[in-house]
Amino acid sequence: MTEHMKVVAVTGAKTLEIVELPRPVPKDHEVLVKIDGCAICTWEQRVYSTGKFKMPFLGGHEVVGHVVEMGAKVRTKEYKVGDRVALSVINTCGVCYYCRRGEENLCVDSYANLSEDLGMNGPGGFAEYKVMPPHKLWKLNDELPWEFGTFAEPLGCVCNSVDKAHIALGDDVVVIGGGIMGILHMMVSKLRGAKVILSEIDDQRRKLAESLGCDITFNPKEKDAVAYVKELTGGRGADVVFDTTIFPAVAAQAIEMTGKLGRCIMYSSVKPADPIDLIPDELHNTEKIITGSVSPSIKSFDTAVRLLNKGLIDPEKLLHGVFDYQQAKEAFETAITPGTYRVIISF
Numbered sequence: 001m002t003e004h005m006k007v008v009a010v011t012g013a014k015t016l017e018i019v020e021l022p023r024p025v026p027k028d029h030e031v032l033v034k035i036d037g038c039a040i041c042t043w044e045q046r047v048y049s050t051g052k053f054k055m056p057f058l059g060g061h062e063v064v065g066h067v068v069e070m071g072a073k074v075r076t077k078e079y080k081v082g083d084r085v086a087l088s089v090i091n092t093c094g095v096c097y098y099c100r101r102g103e104e105n106l107c108v109d110s111y112a113n114l115s116e117d118l119g120m121n122g123p124g125g126f127a128e129y130k131v132m133p134p135h136k137l138w139k140l141n142d143e144l145p146w147e148f149g150t151f152a153e154p155l156g157c158v159c160n161s162v163d164k165a166h167i168a169l170g171d172d173v174v175v176i177g178g179g180i181m182g183i184l185h186m187m188v189s190k191l192r193g194a195k196v197i198l199s200e201i202d203d204q205r206r207k208l209a210e211s212l213g214c215d216i217t218f219n220p221k222e223k224d225a226v227a228y229v230k231e232l233t234g235g236r237g238a239d240v241v242f243d244t245t246i247f248p249a250v251a252a253q254a255i256e257m258t259g260k261l262g263r264c265i266m267y268s269s270v271k272p273a274d275p276i277d278l279i280p281d282e283l284h285n286t287e288k289i290i291t292g293s294v295s296p297s298i299k300s301f302d303t304a305v306r307l308l309n310k311g312l313i314d315p316e317k318l319l320h321g322v323f324d325y326q327q328a329k330e331a332f333e334t335a336i337t338p339g340t341y342r343v344i345i346s347f
Ligand SMILES: [Zn+2]
Pocket: 041, 042, 061, 062, 153, 154
């Protein structure tokens, strides 16, 4: 007899449906995971708000569950049935140019075929069960609250970004934007021995950042951000700037406040994708590096799990709340309310 499971699918703008589908059965080389919960990230919020994606959309890529069944040919000793695991659900093909070079976060097929087997589109975390390849599961410590495990993916994105910044002890690091990603950048940069300056317009977010160890915070509506960063850094500009906002104008400022030899990382998807002015001669004279960062690599996902398992990053204050999947509508509405930190749907 076929077993069934419930999934939460977006079927149009602001429209959700709880759909019953056949529960997936793991093949010999696969692992079946019962999902405990999945956080609602920006991607899912955007699709829910606009309805712009191939429908039905089965979102969810910040996923935690526990292993319920291992295929006959799964030989790993890294985890066993009953263990709590973080899931890396974004596809990596393993054979493209970037996967072969160990840069699988740039895989050319990363968004292909997601949840196609269920007749849906999207990464598939908002479901009761998910079948996974063994190498895409990371064991979480029993002592770690399961909700914290949903941060493995976003923290993995941040660790990839921070790796690209090559922070040295005592560096001046500017983080633009004090949302979840900005705060995580601040926390990981502190672990790397940086002095961190946060630019954020919201008072509550600045207060939270300060309570979590941020050295300096300021409101860019009250101060000229570029001038202030230069003032704080002896006129040089920052060694590292992370832009976690979505505005082209802010991206231009981020480049401007980056000092000689500095590294400027475009962390966010910048929308609208408008061009900004760039003066090649300035790059020539300063040797500053401008780059971006997208998704977690296997290595940075692994780093994120270690940081969480060892309690080196505590995401508790970035967690807004947990809603049962029956309250998915309320969960999404809460998640899209400005100023809200992570909302999790539990199954
Ligand atoms: Zn995410």
